Amino acid sequence: xDLTSTIAAIPLFEGLPRPQAEDxxxxxxxxxxxxxxxxxxxxxxxxxxxxxxxxxxxxxxxxMDGKEQILHILGPGEPFGEVPVFSGQKFPASAATxxxxxxxxxxRDGFVALIRRTPELALNxxxxxxxxxxxxxxxxxxxxxxxxxxxxxxYLLYLNNANRGSRDLTLDISKAQLASLLGTxxxxxxxxLTKMSKQGLIQTEGxxxxxxxxxxxxxxAEAGGGL
Amino acid sequence: xDLTSTIAAIPLFEGLPRPQAEDxxxxxxxxxxxxxxxxxxxxxxxxxxxxxxxxxxxxxxxxMDGKEQILHILGPGEPFGEVPVFSGQKFPASAATxxxxxxxxxxRDGFVALIRRTPELALNxxxxxxxxxxxxxxxxxxxxxxxxxxxxxxYLLYLNNANRGSRDLTLDISKAQLASLLGTxxxxxxxxLTKMSKQGLIQTEGxxxxxxxxxxxxxxAEAGGGL
DNA sequence: CGTGCGCTTGACTTTTTTCAATAAAGGTGG
DNA sequence: CCACCTTTATTGAAAAAAGTCAAGCGCACG
Numbered sequence: 001x002d003l004t005s006t007i008a009a010i011p012l013f014e015g016l017p018r019p020q021a022e023d024x025x026x027x028x029x030x031x032x033x034x035x036x037x038x039x040x041x042x043x044x045x046x047x048x049x050x051x052x053x054x055x056x057x058x059x060x061x062x063x064m065d066g067k068e069q070i071l072h073i074l075g076p077g078e079p080f081g082e083v084p085v086f087s088g089q090k091f092p093a094s095a096a097t098x099x100x101x102x103x104x105x106x107x108r109d110g111f112v113a114l115i116r117r118t119p120e121l122a123l124n125x126x127x128x129x130x131x132x133x134x135x136x137x138x139x140x141x142x143x144x145x146x147x148x149x150x151x152x153x154x155y156l157l158y159l160n161n162a163n164r165g166s167r168d169l170t171l172d173i174s175k176a177q178l179a180s181l182l183g184t185x186x187x188x189x190x191x192x193l194t195k196m197s198k199q200g201l202i203q204t205e206g207x208x209x210x211x212x213x214x215x216x217x218x219x220x221a222e223a224g225g226g227l
Numbered sequence: 228x229d230l231t232s233t234i235a236a237i238p239l240f241e242g243l244p245r246p247q248a249e250d251x252x253x254x255x256x257x258x259x260x261x262x263x264x265x266x267x268x269x270x271x272x273x274x275x276x277x278x279x280x281x282x283x284x285x286x287x288x289x290x291m292d293g294k295e296q297i298l299h300i301l302g303p304g305e306p307f308g309e310v311p312v313f314s315g316q317k318f319p320a321s322a323a324t325x326x327x328x329x330x331x332x333x334x335r336d337g338f339v340a341l342i343r344r345t346p347e348l349a350l351n352x353x354x355x356x357x358x359x360x361x362x363x364x365x366x367x368x369x370x371x372x373x374x375x376x377x378x379x380x381x382y383l384l385y386l387n388n389a390n391r392g393s394r395d396l397t398l399d400i401s402k403a404q405l406a407s408l409l410g411t412x413x414x415x416x417x418x419x420l421t422k423m424s425k426q427g428l429i430q431t432e433g434x435x436x437x438x439x440x441x442x443x444x445x446x447x448a449e450a451g452g453g454l
Numbered sequence: 455c456g457t458g459c460g461c462t463t464g465a466c467t468t469t470t471t472t473c474a475a476t477a478a479a480g481g482t483g484g
Numbered sequence: 485c486c487a488c489c490t491t492t493a494t495t496g497a498a499a500a501a502a503g504t505c506a507a508g509c510g511c512a513c514g
Contacts, residue, residue, distance in 0.1 A: 148470075189493095421463085
Protein backbone atom coordinates (compact mmCIF):
# COMPACT_ATOMS: atom_id res chain seq x y z
CA UNK A 1 0.00 0.00 0.00
CA ASP A 2 1.30 3.45 -0.81
CA LEU A 3 1.92 6.00 1.90
CA THR A 4 -1.06 8.19 1.09
CA SER A 5 -3.46 5.28 1.40
CA THR A 6 -1.78 4.20 4.60
CA ILE A 7 -2.30 7.65 6.04
CA ALA A 8 -5.89 7.81 4.84
CA ALA A 9 -6.55 4.54 6.67
CA ILE A 10 -5.54 5.93 10.07
CA PRO A 11 -8.66 6.55 12.19
CA LEU A 12 -7.44 10.02 13.13
CA PHE A 13 -7.63 10.94 9.45
CA GLU A 14 -10.97 9.37 8.80
CA GLY A 15 -12.96 11.43 6.34
CA LEU A 16 -9.94 13.41 5.24
CA PRO A 17 -10.25 14.41 1.57
CA ARG A 18 -7.66 12.86 -0.70
CA PRO A 19 -5.80 16.10 -1.50
CA GLN A 20 -5.22 16.79 2.18
CA ALA A 21 -4.00 13.25 2.71
CA GLU A 22 -1.52 13.89 -0.06
CA ASP A 23 -0.40 17.06 1.66
CA UNK A 24 0.29 15.00 4.73
CA UNK A 25 2.26 12.51 2.70
CA UNK A 26 4.60 15.31 1.76
CA UNK A 27 5.45 16.27 5.32
CA UNK A 28 5.40 12.92 7.03
CA UNK A 29 8.49 11.00 8.08
CA UNK A 30 8.59 7.25 8.45
CA UNK A 31 10.81 5.53 10.96
CA UNK A 32 11.49 1.95 11.90
CA UNK A 33 12.64 1.23 15.42
CA UNK A 34 13.92 -1.92 17.01
CA UNK A 35 12.40 -3.33 20.18
CA UNK A 36 13.06 -1.31 23.28
CA UNK A 37 14.14 1.90 21.59
CA UNK A 38 13.29 5.30 22.95
CA UNK A 39 11.02 7.39 20.72
CA UNK A 40 11.23 10.45 22.92
CA UNK A 41 11.96 11.25 26.54
CA UNK A 42 10.02 13.30 29.03
CA UNK A 43 11.16 16.89 28.77
CA UNK A 44 12.24 16.67 25.14
CA UNK A 45 11.07 19.47 22.92
CA UNK A 46 8.02 18.22 21.02
CA UNK A 47 8.12 19.27 17.40
CA UNK A 48 5.53 16.82 16.15
CA UNK A 49 3.60 13.68 16.99
CA UNK A 50 3.62 10.05 15.97
CA UNK A 51 1.29 7.37 14.71
CA UNK A 52 2.01 3.68 15.14
CA UNK A 53 1.88 1.86 11.81
CA UNK A 54 3.06 -1.51 13.10
CA UNK A 55 4.31 -2.80 16.41
CA UNK A 56 3.60 -1.44 19.85
CA UNK A 57 4.71 1.59 21.81
CA UNK A 58 4.44 2.37 25.50
CA UNK A 59 4.18 5.85 26.95
CA UNK A 60 5.45 5.99 30.50
CA UNK A 61 6.80 7.98 33.41
CA UNK A 62 9.93 7.09 35.33
CA UNK A 63 10.53 7.89 38.96
CA MET A 64 13.82 9.08 40.36
CA ASP A 65 14.71 5.59 41.50
CA GLY A 66 13.76 3.91 38.27
CA LYS A 67 10.23 2.71 38.89
CA GLU A 68 8.08 2.91 35.79
CA GLN A 69 4.41 3.80 35.40
CA ILE A 70 2.97 3.01 31.99
CA LEU A 71 0.38 5.57 30.94
CA HIS A 72 -0.76 3.68 27.88
CA ILE A 73 0.22 1.16 25.30
CA LEU A 74 -0.46 1.99 21.67
CA GLY A 75 -0.92 -0.26 18.68
CA PRO A 76 -1.32 0.24 14.93
CA GLY A 77 -3.34 3.27 13.92
CA GLU A 78 -3.00 5.05 17.24
CA PRO A 79 -1.36 8.45 17.63
CA PHE A 80 0.82 9.52 20.53
CA GLY A 81 2.91 12.46 21.58
CA GLU A 82 0.28 15.00 20.53
CA VAL A 83 0.23 17.05 23.71
CA PRO A 84 3.17 19.33 22.85
CA VAL A 85 1.66 19.97 19.42
CA PHE A 86 -1.21 21.89 20.98
CA SER A 87 0.01 23.07 24.35
CA GLY A 88 3.47 23.99 23.17
CA GLN A 89 6.46 22.87 25.13
CA LYS A 90 7.82 19.53 26.06
CA PHE A 91 6.69 15.95 26.21
CA PRO A 92 5.08 15.20 29.57
CA ALA A 93 6.22 11.56 29.42
CA SER A 94 8.56 9.22 27.60
CA ALA A 95 7.82 6.73 24.83
CA ALA A 96 9.56 3.54 23.80
CA THR A 97 8.85 0.65 21.47
CA UNK A 98 7.86 -2.65 23.03
CA UNK A 99 8.70 -4.56 19.86
CA UNK A 100 10.06 -3.69 16.44
CA UNK A 101 7.78 -0.91 15.20
CA UNK A 102 7.10 1.29 12.24
CA UNK A 103 6.07 4.84 13.07
CA UNK A 104 4.99 7.90 11.18
CA UNK A 105 6.13 11.28 12.41
CA UNK A 106 4.03 14.35 11.63
CA UNK A 107 5.84 17.65 12.10
CA ARG A 108 3.92 20.11 14.17
CA ASP A 109 3.75 23.09 11.86
CA GLY A 110 2.42 21.33 8.81
CA PHE A 111 -0.09 19.46 10.87
CA VAL A 112 -1.42 22.52 12.66
CA ALA A 113 -1.77 24.28 9.33
CA LEU A 114 -3.78 21.37 8.02
CA ILE A 115 -6.00 21.24 11.07
CA ARG A 116 -6.68 24.92 10.68
CA ARG A 117 -8.40 24.34 7.38
CA THR A 118 -9.92 20.95 8.12
CA PRO A 119 -12.51 21.15 10.88
CA GLU A 120 -13.31 17.46 10.74
CA LEU A 121 -9.71 16.66 11.50
CA ALA A 122 -9.84 18.98 14.48
CA LEU A 123 -12.92 17.20 15.73
CA ASN A 124 -11.27 13.82 15.27
CA UNK A 125 -8.31 14.98 17.29
CA UNK A 126 -10.58 16.42 19.96
CA UNK A 127 -12.29 13.05 20.18
CA UNK A 128 -8.98 11.27 20.61
CA UNK A 129 -7.77 13.61 23.33
CA UNK A 130 -11.12 13.32 25.08
CA UNK A 131 -10.95 9.56 25.11
CA UNK A 132 -7.45 9.79 26.48
CA UNK A 133 -8.64 12.07 29.26
CA UNK A 134 -11.32 9.55 30.03
CA UNK A 135 -8.76 6.78 30.35
CA UNK A 136 -6.47 8.91 32.45
CA UNK A 137 -9.32 9.75 34.79
CA UNK A 138 -9.97 6.08 35.17
CA UNK A 139 -6.29 5.37 35.84
CA UNK A 140 -6.22 8.07 38.49
CA UNK A 141 -9.29 6.56 40.07
CA UNK A 142 -7.67 3.14 40.10
CA UNK A 143 -4.41 4.36 41.58
CA UNK A 144 -6.01 6.48 44.24
CA UNK A 145 -9.17 4.66 45.13
CA UNK A 146 -8.61 0.98 44.42
CA UNK A 147 -6.20 -1.67 45.53
CA UNK A 148 -4.09 -3.78 43.28
CA UNK A 149 -6.44 -6.81 43.22
CA UNK A 150 -9.25 -4.58 41.99
CA UNK A 151 -7.04 -3.13 39.27
CA UNK A 152 -5.88 -6.53 38.16
CA UNK A 153 -9.44 -7.80 38.06
CA UNK A 154 -10.48 -4.85 35.96
CA TYR A 155 -7.65 -5.57 33.57
CA LEU A 156 -8.61 -9.22 33.26
CA LEU A 157 -12.19 -8.24 32.59
CA TYR A 158 -10.97 -5.79 29.98
CA LEU A 159 -9.09 -8.60 28.25
CA ASN A 160 -12.14 -10.78 28.57
CA ASN A 161 -14.15 -8.11 26.81
CA ALA A 162 -11.55 -7.46 24.14
CA ASN A 163 -11.70 -11.18 23.35
CA ARG A 164 -15.44 -11.04 22.95
CA GLY A 165 -16.12 -12.92 26.15
CA SER A 166 -13.56 -15.67 26.00
CA ARG A 167 -12.39 -16.76 29.43
CA ASP A 168 -9.11 -18.02 28.09
CA LEU A 169 -6.85 -15.03 28.10
CA THR A 170 -3.28 -14.62 26.97
CA LEU A 171 -1.26 -11.73 28.28
CA ASP A 172 0.29 -9.91 25.38
CA ILE A 173 2.75 -8.12 27.60
CA SER A 174 5.21 -9.37 30.20
CA LYS A 175 4.08 -9.51 33.80
CA ALA A 176 6.62 -6.87 34.69
CA GLN A 177 5.03 -4.56 32.13
CA LEU A 178 1.59 -5.44 33.39
CA ALA A 179 2.68 -4.53 36.89
CA SER A 180 3.91 -1.19 35.60
CA LEU A 181 0.61 -0.64 33.81
CA LEU A 182 -1.33 -1.38 36.98
CA GLY A 183 0.83 0.88 39.06
CA THR A 184 2.59 -1.75 41.11
CA UNK A 185 5.69 -3.96 40.99
CA UNK A 186 6.20 -7.51 39.71
CA UNK A 187 6.45 -9.05 43.18
CA UNK A 188 3.10 -7.68 44.25
CA UNK A 189 1.44 -8.71 41.01
CA UNK A 190 2.85 -12.19 41.33
CA UNK A 191 1.55 -12.57 44.87
CA UNK A 192 -1.91 -11.43 43.90
CA LEU A 193 -2.08 -13.77 40.95
CA THR A 194 -1.13 -16.58 43.30
CA LYS A 195 -3.73 -15.56 45.83
CA MET A 196 -6.45 -15.31 43.20
CA SER A 197 -5.52 -18.74 41.91
CA LYS A 198 -5.67 -20.27 45.38
CA GLN A 199 -9.12 -18.81 45.78
CA GLY A 200 -10.29 -20.35 42.55
CA LEU A 201 -10.92 -17.09 40.72
CA ILE A 202 -8.43 -17.78 37.98
CA GLN A 203 -5.98 -20.36 36.79
CA THR A 204 -2.60 -19.32 35.47
CA GLU A 205 0.00 -21.02 33.35
CA GLY A 206 2.71 -18.71 32.13
CA UNK A 207 1.15 -15.93 30.13
CA UNK A 208 -2.15 -17.77 29.88
CA UNK A 209 -4.88 -16.99 32.37
CA UNK A 210 -8.22 -18.69 32.54
CA UNK A 211 -11.08 -16.96 34.29
CA UNK A 212 -12.85 -19.41 36.58
CA UNK A 213 -15.14 -17.09 38.51
CA UNK A 214 -16.24 -14.14 36.42
CA UNK A 215 -18.69 -12.86 39.00
CA UNK A 216 -16.11 -12.77 41.76
CA UNK A 217 -13.75 -10.85 39.48
CA UNK A 218 -16.47 -8.35 38.72
CA UNK A 219 -17.12 -7.85 42.40
CA UNK A 220 -13.45 -7.30 43.05
CA ALA A 221 -13.11 -4.84 40.18
CA GLU A 222 -15.90 -2.71 41.63
CA ALA A 223 -13.40 -1.97 44.36
CA GLY A 224 -15.22 -4.53 46.44
CA GLY A 225 -13.52 -5.66 49.58
CA GLY A 226 -12.22 -8.82 50.98
CA LEU A 227 -9.67 -10.61 48.87
CA UNK B 228 -20.83 43.56 31.52
CA ASP B 229 -23.20 42.04 29.00
CA LEU B 230 -23.21 38.34 28.32
CA THR B 231 -21.54 38.55 24.92
CA SER B 232 -18.60 40.47 26.34
CA THR B 233 -18.39 38.06 29.22
CA ILE B 234 -18.17 35.18 26.81
CA ALA B 235 -15.64 36.94 24.64
CA ALA B 236 -13.43 37.39 27.70
CA ILE B 237 -13.18 33.66 28.39
CA PRO B 238 -9.72 32.41 27.39
CA LEU B 239 -11.24 29.49 25.49
CA PHE B 240 -12.92 32.00 23.21
CA GLU B 241 -9.90 34.21 22.75
CA GLY B 242 -9.81 35.58 19.24
CA LEU B 243 -13.38 34.63 18.51
CA PRO B 244 -14.98 37.12 16.10
CA ARG B 245 -17.81 39.11 17.56
CA PRO B 246 -20.61 37.56 15.45
CA GLN B 247 -19.65 34.08 16.64
CA ALA B 248 -19.58 35.26 20.22
CA GLU B 249 -23.08 36.51 19.67
CA ASP B 250 -24.11 33.14 18.31
CA UNK B 251 -22.83 31.59 21.51
CA UNK B 252 -24.79 34.08 23.57
CA UNK B 253 -27.93 32.74 21.94
CA UNK B 254 -27.35 29.16 22.98
CA UNK B 255 -25.69 29.60 26.35
CA UNK B 256 -27.43 29.01 29.67
CA UNK B 257 -26.41 30.71 32.87
CA UNK B 258 -26.80 29.07 36.23
CA UNK B 259 -26.07 30.09 39.77
CA UNK B 260 -25.34 27.35 42.29
CA UNK B 261 -24.96 27.48 46.01
CA UNK B 262 -21.91 26.04 47.75
CA UNK B 263 -21.66 22.30 47.66
CA UNK B 264 -24.13 21.67 44.89
CA UNK B 265 -23.65 18.95 42.32
CA UNK B 266 -23.20 20.19 38.74
CA UNK B 267 -23.20 16.70 37.25
CA UNK B 268 -22.45 13.19 38.39
CA UNK B 269 -20.20 10.56 36.90
CA UNK B 270 -22.19 8.57 34.40
CA UNK B 271 -24.67 11.32 33.59
CA UNK B 272 -25.32 11.90 29.93
CA UNK B 273 -23.21 14.85 28.83
CA UNK B 274 -25.12 17.19 26.57
CA UNK B 275 -22.82 20.14 26.93
CA UNK B 276 -20.00 21.63 28.93
CA UNK B 277 -19.54 24.41 31.47
CA UNK B 278 -17.40 27.44 32.10
CA UNK B 279 -16.91 28.91 35.54
CA UNK B 280 -17.78 32.61 35.63
CA UNK B 281 -17.38 33.08 39.35
CA UNK B 282 -16.71 30.81 42.27
CA UNK B 283 -14.92 27.48 42.26
CA UNK B 284 -15.81 23.99 41.09
CA UNK B 285 -14.17 20.68 41.83
CA UNK B 286 -14.18 17.70 39.50
CA UNK B 287 -13.77 14.45 41.36
CA UNK B 288 -14.18 10.69 41.51
CA UNK B 289 -15.82 8.83 44.36
CA UNK B 290 -14.96 5.31 45.45
CA MET B 291 -17.50 2.74 46.46
CA ASP B 292 -16.90 3.46 50.13
CA GLY B 293 -17.05 7.21 49.78
CA LYS B 294 -13.44 8.25 49.46
CA GLU B 295 -12.97 11.18 47.11
CA GLN B 296 -10.20 11.95 44.65
CA ILE B 297 -10.23 15.47 43.28
CA LEU B 298 -9.09 15.60 39.65
CA HIS B 299 -8.97 19.35 39.46
CA ILE B 300 -10.30 22.56 40.87
CA LEU B 301 -11.50 25.19 38.46
CA GLY B 302 -11.84 28.91 38.86
CA PRO B 303 -13.24 31.77 36.78
CA GLY B 304 -12.70 31.45 33.05
CA GLU B 305 -12.00 27.73 33.09
CA PRO B 306 -14.11 25.19 31.23
CA PHE B 307 -14.99 21.74 32.50
CA GLY B 308 -17.09 18.77 31.47
CA GLU B 309 -15.93 18.91 27.84
CA VAL B 310 -15.00 15.26 27.46
CA PRO B 311 -18.49 14.01 26.57
CA VAL B 312 -18.85 16.79 24.02
CA PHE B 313 -16.17 15.22 21.84
CA SER B 314 -16.06 11.57 22.77
CA GLY B 315 -19.80 11.15 23.05
CA GLN B 316 -21.19 9.43 26.08
CA LYS B 317 -21.17 10.13 29.73
CA PHE B 318 -19.21 12.24 32.18
CA PRO B 319 -16.17 10.35 33.42
CA ALA B 320 -16.30 12.13 36.79
CA SER B 321 -18.54 14.27 38.96
CA ALA B 322 -18.48 18.01 39.53
CA ALA B 323 -19.63 20.14 42.45
CA THR B 324 -19.30 23.74 43.52
CA UNK B 325 -16.93 24.52 46.39
CA UNK B 326 -18.56 27.87 46.99
CA UNK B 327 -21.43 29.83 45.51
CA UNK B 328 -20.71 29.90 41.79
CA UNK B 329 -21.97 31.25 38.53
CA UNK B 330 -21.62 28.93 35.56
CA UNK B 331 -22.27 29.09 31.86
CA UNK B 332 -23.58 25.99 30.14
CA UNK B 333 -22.86 25.48 26.43
CA UNK B 334 -25.05 22.88 24.78
CA ARG B 335 -23.11 20.38 22.78
CA ASP B 336 -24.73 20.69 19.39
CA GLY B 337 -24.49 24.41 19.00
CA PHE B 338 -20.94 24.39 20.22
CA VAL B 339 -19.78 21.63 17.90
CA ALA B 340 -21.40 23.45 14.99
CA LEU B 341 -19.48 26.57 15.92
CA ILE B 342 -16.20 24.75 16.28
CA ARG B 343 -16.72 23.25 12.86
CA ARG B 344 -16.56 26.65 11.26
CA THR B 345 -14.06 28.26 13.61
CA PRO B 346 -10.66 26.58 13.42
CA GLU B 347 -9.09 28.88 15.99
CA LEU B 348 -11.68 27.80 18.50
CA ALA B 349 -10.84 24.18 17.77
CA LEU B 350 -7.18 24.90 18.37
CA ASN B 351 -7.97 26.69 21.61
CA UNK B 352 -9.92 23.69 22.79
CA UNK B 353 -7.15 21.33 21.73
CA UNK B 354 -4.73 23.40 23.78
CA UNK B 355 -6.97 23.19 26.81
CA UNK B 356 -7.39 19.44 26.57
CA UNK B 357 -3.67 19.03 26.03
CA UNK B 358 -2.86 20.99 29.14
CA UNK B 359 -5.34 18.89 31.02
CA UNK B 360 -3.65 15.72 29.81
CA UNK B 361 -0.37 17.12 30.98
CA UNK B 362 -1.76 17.74 34.45
CA UNK B 363 -3.35 14.31 34.59
CA UNK B 364 -0.08 12.69 33.59
CA UNK B 365 1.56 14.52 36.42
CA UNK B 366 -1.14 13.44 38.86
CA UNK B 367 -0.73 9.83 37.78
CA UNK B 368 2.99 10.15 38.30
CA UNK B 369 2.46 11.55 41.76
CA UNK B 370 0.00 8.90 42.80
CA UNK B 371 1.99 6.01 41.46
CA UNK B 372 5.58 7.06 41.90
CA UNK B 373 5.68 9.45 44.83
CA UNK B 374 4.75 9.36 48.46
CA UNK B 375 2.48 11.78 50.21
CA UNK B 376 5.24 14.03 51.61
CA UNK B 377 6.56 14.54 48.08
CA UNK B 378 3.11 15.40 46.79
CA UNK B 379 2.47 17.83 49.60
CA UNK B 380 5.83 19.49 49.04
CA UNK B 381 5.06 19.87 45.36
CA TYR B 382 1.75 21.47 46.24
CA LEU B 383 3.36 23.91 48.64
CA LEU B 384 5.92 24.83 46.02
CA TYR B 385 3.13 25.33 43.54
CA LEU B 386 1.44 27.75 45.94
CA ASN B 387 4.77 29.42 46.50
CA ASN B 388 5.07 29.91 42.75
CA ALA B 389 1.50 31.07 42.30
CA ASN B 390 2.24 33.74 44.93
CA ARG B 391 5.28 34.91 43.02
CA GLY B 392 7.70 33.48 45.51
CA SER B 393 6.11 34.43 48.79
CA ARG B 394 6.87 31.96 51.54
CA ASP B 395 3.78 32.89 53.46
CA LEU B 396 1.06 30.73 52.04
CA THR B 397 -2.61 30.52 52.81
CA LEU B 398 -4.51 27.40 51.88
CA ASP B 399 -7.56 28.41 49.94
CA ILE B 400 -9.19 25.02 50.44
CA SER B 401 -9.87 23.00 53.55
CA LYS B 402 -7.29 20.47 54.62
CA ALA B 403 -9.76 17.69 53.95
CA GLN B 404 -10.08 18.90 50.37
CA LEU B 405 -6.34 19.22 50.08
CA ALA B 406 -5.98 15.63 51.21
CA SER B 407 -8.43 14.58 48.53
CA LEU B 408 -6.52 16.56 45.95
CA LEU B 409 -3.26 14.89 46.96
CA GLY B 410 -4.80 11.44 46.91
CA THR B 411 -4.77 10.78 50.62
CA UNK B 412 -6.94 11.24 53.70
CA UNK B 413 -7.06 14.04 56.27
CA UNK B 414 -5.39 11.99 59.00
CA UNK B 415 -2.37 11.25 56.87
CA UNK B 416 -2.08 14.84 55.69
CA UNK B 417 -2.28 16.07 59.24
CA UNK B 418 0.47 13.75 60.39
CA UNK B 419 2.75 14.78 57.58
CA LEU B 420 2.21 18.48 58.22
CA THR B 421 3.12 17.83 61.83
CA LYS B 422 6.23 15.91 60.87
CA MET B 423 7.35 18.58 58.44
CA SER B 424 6.85 21.22 61.12
CA LYS B 425 8.87 19.25 63.65
CA GLN B 426 11.67 19.02 61.13
CA GLY B 427 11.67 22.74 60.59
CA LEU B 428 10.59 22.65 56.96
CA ILE B 429 7.43 24.61 57.50
CA GLN B 430 5.43 26.33 60.19
CA THR B 431 1.68 26.00 60.27
CA GLU B 432 -1.04 27.96 61.94
CA GLY B 433 -4.49 27.04 60.79
CA UNK B 434 -4.73 27.56 57.05
CA UNK B 435 -1.54 29.57 56.99
CA UNK B 436 1.71 27.83 56.16
CA UNK B 437 5.10 29.44 56.15
CA UNK B 438 7.90 27.83 54.22
CA UNK B 439 11.04 27.73 56.33
CA UNK B 440 13.29 25.52 54.24
CA UNK B 441 12.59 25.89 50.55
CA UNK B 442 15.50 23.74 49.46
CA UNK B 443 14.44 20.81 51.61
CA UNK B 444 10.94 21.03 50.18
CA UNK B 445 12.33 21.02 46.68
CA UNK B 446 14.37 17.93 47.45
CA UNK B 447 11.34 16.20 48.86
CA ALA B 448 9.18 17.10 45.89
CA GLU B 449 11.68 15.49 43.54
CA ALA B 450 10.49 12.24 45.09
CA GLY B 451 13.49 12.47 47.32
CA GLY B 452 13.63 10.03 50.17
CA GLY B 453 13.95 10.17 53.86
CA LEU B 454 11.32 12.23 55.59
C1' DC C 455 -25.27 27.18 75.04
C1' DG C 456 -25.16 23.16 72.72
C1' DT C 457 -24.31 20.84 68.32
C1' DG C 458 -21.51 19.83 64.60
C1' DC C 459 -17.74 20.16 61.74
C1' DG C 460 -12.88 20.45 60.83
C1' DC C 461 -8.75 19.08 62.48
C1' DT C 462 -5.54 16.47 65.20
C1' DT C 463 -3.59 12.50 67.67
C1' DG C 464 -2.94 7.69 69.22
C1' DA C 465 -3.05 2.81 68.65
C1' DC C 466 -3.55 -0.66 65.46
C1' DT C 467 -4.22 -3.04 60.85
C1' DT C 468 -3.68 -3.59 56.18
C1' DT C 469 -1.51 -3.05 51.95
C1' DT C 470 2.38 -2.59 49.47
C1' DT C 471 7.24 -2.28 48.91
C1' DT C 472 12.02 -3.71 49.74
C1' DC C 473 15.65 -6.90 49.84
C1' DA C 474 17.37 -11.24 48.94
C1' DA C 475 17.39 -15.71 47.13
C1' DT C 476 15.94 -19.02 43.89
C1' DA C 477 13.90 -21.05 39.89
C1' DA C 478 12.53 -21.27 35.21
C1' DA C 479 12.88 -19.74 30.37
C1' DG C 480 15.12 -18.12 26.22
C1' DG C 481 18.72 -17.01 23.31
C1' DT C 482 23.82 -17.13 21.97
C1' DG C 483 28.09 -18.89 20.94
C1' DG C 484 31.07 -22.56 21.16
C1' DC D 485 23.34 -29.79 21.04
C1' DC D 486 24.76 -28.06 25.22
C1' DA D 487 26.74 -24.84 28.63
C1' DC D 488 26.17 -20.25 29.87
C1' DC D 489 24.17 -15.97 30.67
C1' DT D 490 20.57 -12.85 30.81
C1' DT D 491 15.90 -11.96 31.53
C1' DT D 492 11.57 -13.07 33.74
C1' DA D 493 9.01 -14.80 37.39
C1' DT D 494 8.20 -16.40 42.01
C1' DT D 495 8.63 -16.69 47.11
C1' DG D 496 9.87 -15.47 51.91
C1' DA D 497 10.80 -12.41 55.59
C1' DA D 498 10.91 -7.84 57.20
C1' DA D 499 10.06 -2.85 56.84
C1' DA D 500 7.62 1.06 55.52
C1' DA D 501 3.77 3.75 54.12
C1' DA D 502 -0.79 4.70 54.42
C1' DG D 503 -5.38 3.71 56.04
C1' DT D 504 -8.91 2.59 59.79
C1' DC D 505 -11.07 3.31 64.03
C1' DA D 506 -11.81 5.92 67.95
C1' DA D 507 -11.35 9.76 70.84
C1' DG D 508 -10.83 14.51 71.83
C1' DC D 509 -10.33 19.52 71.03
C1' DG D 510 -11.68 24.11 69.49
C1' DC D 511 -14.41 27.07 67.02
C1' DA D 512 -18.23 28.72 64.32
C1' DC D 513 -23.12 28.79 63.85
C1' DG D 514 -27.62 28.38 64.92
